[in-house]
Amino acid sequence: MHIPDGYLSPATCATLYTGVVPFWWGALRRVRRGLHTQMVPLLSVFAAFSFIIMMFNLPLPGGTTGHAVGVGIAAIVLGPWASILAISVALMIQAIFFGDGGITAIGANCFNMGVIGSLVAYTTYELISRDAPVESPRRVWAAGLAGYLAINFSALAAAIELGIQPQLYRDATGAALYAPYPLSIAIPAMMAGHLTVAGIAETVVSAGVVAYLQKSQPSLLRGAAGGATTKPLWLVLMILAILTPFGVLAMGSAWGEWSAGDFLHPETRRQIAAASGGNELPAQVPAGLQRLARLWTAPLRYSSQVPAAIVGMVLIIGACWCIVLLARRIRVRRNMSFVERTLTSLMRASEYAASAEHVTESRGLFQKIDPRVKVAGLLLLIVAVAAARELRVIGGIFLFALAMALLSGISLRKLAAWVWMPVLLFTGLIAAPAILVTGPRSAAFLVGRAETAATLVGLLVLTTPWAWVLKSLRSLRCPAVFVAILGMTYRYIFEIMRTALDMLEARRSRTVGTLTPLESRRLAASTVGVLLNKSFQLSGDVHLAMQSRGFRGEIHVLSEFRARTVDWCWLGLFVALAGGALWWGS
Amino acid sequence: MVGIVSQAFVFEVRNVTYRYESVAALDGISLSIERGKRIALLGANGSGKSTLLRLLNALHFPESGGIAFNGQPLARDAFDQDAFAFAFRSRVGLVFQSPEVQLFNPTVFDEVAFAPLHLGWPRTRIEAAVAEILGKMEIAHLRDRPPHRLSGGEKKRVALASVLVMNPEVLLLDEPTAGLDPRSESQIIDMLMSWGGDGRTVITTTHDLGLVEDIADYCFVLQAGKVAAEGLPGEVLRDVALLERANLIHAHRHRHASGVIHSHPHTHPHRHD
Numbered sequence: 001m002h003i004p005d006g007y008l009s010p011a012t013c014a015t016l017y018t019g020v021v022p023f024w025w026g027a028l029r030r031v032r033r034g035l036h037t038q039m040v041p042l043l044s045v046f047a048a049f050s051f052i053i054m055m056f057n058l059p060l061p062g063g064t065t066g067h068a069v070g071v072g073i074a075a076i077v078l079g080p081w082a083s084i085l086a087i088s089v090a091l092m093i094q095a096i097f098f099g100d101g102g103i104t105a106i107g108a109n110c111f112n113m114g115v116i117g118s119l120v121a122y123t124t125y126e127l128i129s130r131d132a133p134v135e136s137p138r139r140v141w142a143a144g145l146a147g148y149l150a151i152n153f154s155a156l157a158a159a160i161e162l163g164i165q166p167q168l169y170r171d172a173t174g175a176a177l178y179a180p181y182p183l184s185i186a187i188p189a190m191m192a193g194h195l196t197v198a199g200i201a202e203t204v205v206s207a208g209v210v211a212y213l214q215k216s217q218p219s220l221l222r223g224a225a226g227g228a229t230t231k232p233l234w235l236v237l238m239i240l241a242i243l244t245p246f247g248v249l250a251m252g253s254a255w256g257e258w259s260a261g262d263f264l265h266p267e268t269r270r271q272i273a274a275a276s277g278g279n280e281l282p283a284q285v286p287a288g289l290q291r292l293a294r295l296w297t298a299p300l301r302y303s304s305q306v307p308a309a310i311v312g313m314v315l316i317i318g319a320c321w322c323i324v325l326l327a328r329r330i331r332v333r334r335n336m337s338f339v340e341r342t343l344t345s346l347m348r349a350s351e352y353a354a355s356a357e358h359v360t361e362s363r364g365l366f367q368k369i370d371p372r373v374k375v376a377g378l379l380l381l382i383v384a385v386a387a388a389r390e391l392r393v394i395g396g397i398f399l400f401a402l403a404m405a406l407l408s409g410i411s412l413r414k415l416a417a418w419v420w421m422p423v424l425l426f427t428g429l430i431a432a433p434a435i436l437v438t439g440p441r442s443a444a445f446l447v448g449r450a451e452t453a454a455t456l457v458g459l460l461v462l463t464t465p466w467a468w469v470l471k472s473l474r475s476l477r478c479p480a481v482f483v484a485i486l487g488m489t490y491r492y493i494f495e496i497m498r499t500a501l502d503m504l505e506a507r508r509s510r511t512v513g514t515l516t517p518l519e520s521r522r523l524a525a526s527t528v529g530v531l532l533n534k535s536f537q538l539s540g541d542v543h544l545a546m547q548s549r550g551f552r553g554e555i556h557v558l559s560e561f562r563a564r565t566v567d568w569c570w571l572g573l574f575v576a577l578a579g580g581a582l583w584w585g586s
Numbered sequence: 587m588v589g590i591v592s593q594a595f596v597f598e599v600r601n602v603t604y605r606y607e608s609v610a611a612l613d614g615i616s617l618s619i620e621r622g623k624r625i626a627l628l629g630a631n632g633s634g635k636s637t638l639l640r641l642l643n644a645l646h647f648p649e650s651g652g653i654a655f656n657g658q659p660l661a662r663d664a665f666d667q668d669a670f671a672f673a674f675r676s677r678v679g680l681v682f683q684s685p686e687v688q689l690f691n692p693t694v695f696d697e698v699a700f701a702p703l704h705l706g707w708p709r710t711r712i713e714a715a716v717a718e719i720l721g722k723m724e725i726a727h728l729r730d731r732p733p734h735r736l737s738g739g740e741k742k743r744v745a746l747a748s749v750l751v752m753n754p755e756v757l758l759l760d761e762p763t764a765g766l767d768p769r770s771e772s773q774i775i776d777m778l779m780s781w782g783g784d785g786r787t788v789i790t791t792t793h794d795l796g797l798v799e800d801i802a803d804y805c806f807v808l809q810a811g812k813v814a815a816e817g818l819p820g821e822v823l824r825d826v827a828l829l830e831r832a833n834l835i836h837a838h839r840h841r842h843a844s845g846v847i848h849s850h851p852h853t854h855p856h857r858h859d
Contacts, residue, residue, distance in 0.1 A: 357735070467692030467732060487692040494734040495686050541687040544645045548682075549748065550675045550704035552668065558699050558712065 001069070001158050001194075002054075002094065003109055004257055005102030006289035007179040008161060009169045016161070017107030023115045024088065027081040028323065042220075043086050044320040046074040048237055048313040051090040053205060054100075055309065057254075058197045066198030066254060069154065071117035072147025072206035076125050077213070077220050083118040084110075089319045093312055104292060112157040121150035121206075134218045140207045147206030148199045152191070155198070159183075159190035162256050169288065177288035179256065180281055189255050189276045212236075237313070260285045260293050347501070353494070356418075359462050364408030366463035370567035371472040374464060377574025378456045384578040385452045388585030394448045397581055401455040408463045419458040423450050466490055474557045484555040492538065499534055503527055593657045596621050596756055596787050597642055601651035604637055611637040613811035614651065619789065626802035626819065627791040630833035634811040635791035636683065639758045642789065643680040676705050679754035683761040685741035688748065689733035694725065697733060698748045705752065719751045723777065739770030746774070750781065757781070759790040763797065775800055793834060795823060807832050 008016075031043070050070035057067050070090075075083040088110040094100040101109045128142035163183030166176040181189070213220050255275050262268040263285040273280045360367065366374065381397055388394050405415055427450040460469065467487065474483045507523065543551075597619040604612040611634045619625055629635045640646050641653060644660045653660045655674065665671045679701075682688045691697040698719060702712045720726040723743045733741060742762070749757065762778065763771040778788065778801060790801050798805055799819045807815040807822060809832045815822060822828070829835045841847050 354735075357732070465693075465730070465732070467696065467730070470692055488690055491690060491692060491732070491734060538687065541682065541684070542690050544640065545680075545682050545687050545690065546700075547645055548643050548675070548680045549701035549752075550672060551700075552671060552704070556703045558696065558703055558709070 001066075001109070001113065001155055001190075001254065002091070002101030002257055003105040003112075003158060003162065004259075004293065005104050006260075006286075006292035007102070007165065007256065008105055008108055009165060009178050009288065010104065010292075012161060012165070012168075013104040013107055016105075016111045020088075020107050020111040020115060023084050023111075027084045030081040031085060031323070042078060043082055043089075043323065044317045045237065046070070046078055046083070047086040047089040047316045047320060050074060050087050051093065051312045051316055052237065052309050054090070054094070056201070058201055066193040066201070068147075068198060068201040068205045069113050069117060069151055070202075070205060071113055071154070072121040072125075072143060072150045072202055073209040075118040075121035075150070076143055076146060076206065076210060080118045080122040083122070084114045085323055086320075087114040087118065089316055089323065090312075093315045093319060097315060098312070102292070108158070108161055112154045112161070116157050117150040117154040120153045121146040124149050134221050135214050139214065139221065140211050143210035144203040144207035147202040151202040152194050152199055155190050155194035156187070158256070159187045162186045162190070171287055175282055175284065176286045178286055178292075179289070180286055181276055181279065185276050185279050186256070193255060260290050355414075356462055357465065359408075359410060359414070360465045362409050364410075364463060366404055366408035366459060368566075369463075369570050370561055370563045371464050371468040372475050372561055373563065373567045373571045373574070374460055375469065375472040376476060377571055377578075378460050380574055380578035381581070382453045382456055384581035384585065385449050385456070387582055388449075390585045391444060391448060393581050393585035394445070394452050397577070398448070398452040398455060400577065401452065401459055405455065405459050405462075408459070410459070410462050414462070415455065415458060418462075419454050420451060423454040427451075471557060471561070475561065480555045480557050483557055488542070492535075492542075495538065496531060496535055500527065500531055503530065594621060595619060595654075596656060598654045598657075599638075599642075599651070600653075602641065602648040602653060603650045604641060604646060604648055606637075610811055612641070612648070615808075615812050616651075617806055617813050617816070619787065620804070621787055622785045623787060624801060624803045625787070625789045626798050626805035627789065627808055628793065628795070628798065628805055628822070628832070628834060629791070629808035630793055633808040633832070635808050636760050637811075638808070639680060639760050639789070639791060642756075643678055643758055644674060645680075672705055675701075676752050677755040678758065679749035679752055679756070680758040681745055681749050681760065681762060683764060685733075685738075685745045688745040689741060692732055693730050694720075694728045694733060694736075694744050695730060697744055698751050701748060701752050715751050719747045723747045723750075739766055739773070742766060742770065742774060743777075746777065755785070756787045756789070759788065761791055761793075763792070763794065795829070795834060798823065807834070809833075 053070040054067050069087065071083065071087050074086050078086060091101060091109045091113060092106055095103055095106050095109070124146040125139075125142045128145065129136070129139045132138040132142075160183065162179040163181065163186035165179040166182050169177040171177055179186070210221065258268065258272060262272065263281055269281055381401075385394055385397050388397075402415075406412070424447065427447050464472075470483050470487045473486075474480060504527065507527075595618045597617075599615060599617050599619075602612050602615050603610065613634075615634070615638065627635045627638065637646070641648060644653075644655075644665060647660070647662050655678070658664075660674075665674075689697050691700055695716060698716045699712050702715055707715070717726070720729060723746065725740065725743050725747060728736060728740060728744065733744060736744065746762070759778070762774055766774065775797065778790075781788070788801070790797075792798065792801075802819050805816065805819050805822050806813050807828060814832050815825065815828050826835070
């Protein structure tokens, strides 16, 4: 059920990534609620459990293999949300480090096994065992059924995703570009194994662990993981890890997880045909499949499974800690009402601006240069970065910008927080599909260019008061109206921000307790309405104030710079750098 | 600088009506403002003082009635001609009540240079004038600061400087001390007192009766868009019935040691005869 790279088209992969991200986000938000309890170790235990249980390959009819996922028991103990995270962590580590499941298909696999599996298992278990006491046998049956249904719904989803590929993506000759078997073959072939052996394995695992927990750690089944210890669970895991070599109960790969080589080898072709109701694979490896399959080579193999299981567990614990850190960062927002959140971000924005203005006024290398020289020189460098076709050239300019920033008193922390992270988040979103379509090299160019250009702009803005940037634009023949609008926008953002702050603080001082979502929305709408109204009024009054002092429709800006020899030297340096970069880079 | 004009009145307002949407702000108001005098326009909130200042500054034009500046009518058409508009703008300056409205430039220097620059002064004269007024207002050290990072008192001084730099013949001030702390307030008043004279006219709106005798030689009391009374500050401030009618004072109620509750109008007549 681990769909590899190349079996799903980039569009399908992107869709399923999009489908799973809201669940990850929701899960992170919910998981932090449990952070004070044992959620961290529990999350690690169940991610590791799922990782190891998936290494127990069981023979299936038709010569392929199948495995349990562990999603049933994860959903029962952790609840559906943390379970989504646990299973996703296991799947990501398998895909990235062990090549089990594709990088492009992480979204799909997490959606099938993590999201669908967790939700089905949790719903089933809750429906059946709702009022049952913790030690009731009904809980064991409920767990078994939950596991069985969860793995089968996951398998069905995977089969559908694979089966629609040949209908949707074909080349000119009609040959499938990605997964070759249509729904009519994929669904029976996939379900045959999961309805029988794998389904039974998941049933046994879920029911067995619930029965075990009823005796050893009943508190884990009460939902409140408060007093429970995870020590015995870790012990069980270690034993399972050592048993993994015996977990390879069957050779041969799972249905839908063949490598490109399996398409060409006569023996594997025969096995695959047998598992697919006698339908032969196409004679050629599908073109799209071959291209995408080469995308990622995992650094580790399952070949010796005990170390693999141990390495996997270590990686999982690390990943779970990262999730906890992430969830802690989200916490700040979660507990706050709309008012608090908006207040915080407004405060942060004005702190940011004050801090940026402070840097521009401090002494440093770049602060001393004539702003016109800076604007022109850095623009030239940005052009050079945009035109460069060598990563080394982009890297060189980046290092130059970095050195200049450090010499100008801009700390790495500020650069990271204000420039690099936001740009990375933004271009990363664009670059992710680019990796799929055109390969990692073009994505590296995209991110490299964006980060370097942003660092150069950051260098300018952080070492030059905004008013001077505007005036330099003016003296470089930028239209005065444009410059004036930029200036006033910056000026009045602070005014409107202060109005918003005042309004929200006034609101907070009269509010006790939290607002309902409806009240929050109403408050947000009315605040925006009032702000808009005030802004209109302000703009009308400012226009009058301008008129009163002689404004007749045409704006003038007074430039008051005098370039010194040093500034000309800097301009020469910028031109030389940009020229060199253009020459080397193209 | 100041043109010597024979008329005794800088502004003559005749039967002026002006409304915002459908609400009348000025309702057939008439008044004449004598040259070289310091005038106070007194009135409660909504009495039409600010609107009158904007009309005197030719930012709005009356719906009916007329306003004459130095005997010349202020009409919309007249402002289509650059020569007349620039001449008027450089002779009449208005300081808005809110510095946020007044200060729209990226730095203090740009703010103060805005009017001369847009009135077409040569560059060297602008720089000299800006430097001089910044020094006079004691804000030279704020020259390159952005206005949004100034304190309330500093903002007010920059706003004043941005108008005074033109050395206008008539200065219109809308609530110049509103929202200032006592020290900033007294500084602003000192500056205004030293600025008058030389045939220059200062028109100040306020509802702070304590200020009136310091800043005005003559005052008008506005009520519901009309002149309710006018006269010397001393006379107007003594007319308690009038002030109460115009919502400029309120009854002050307090209990004496004898237990008798006593009520009288709350005024601050700073007379030292």
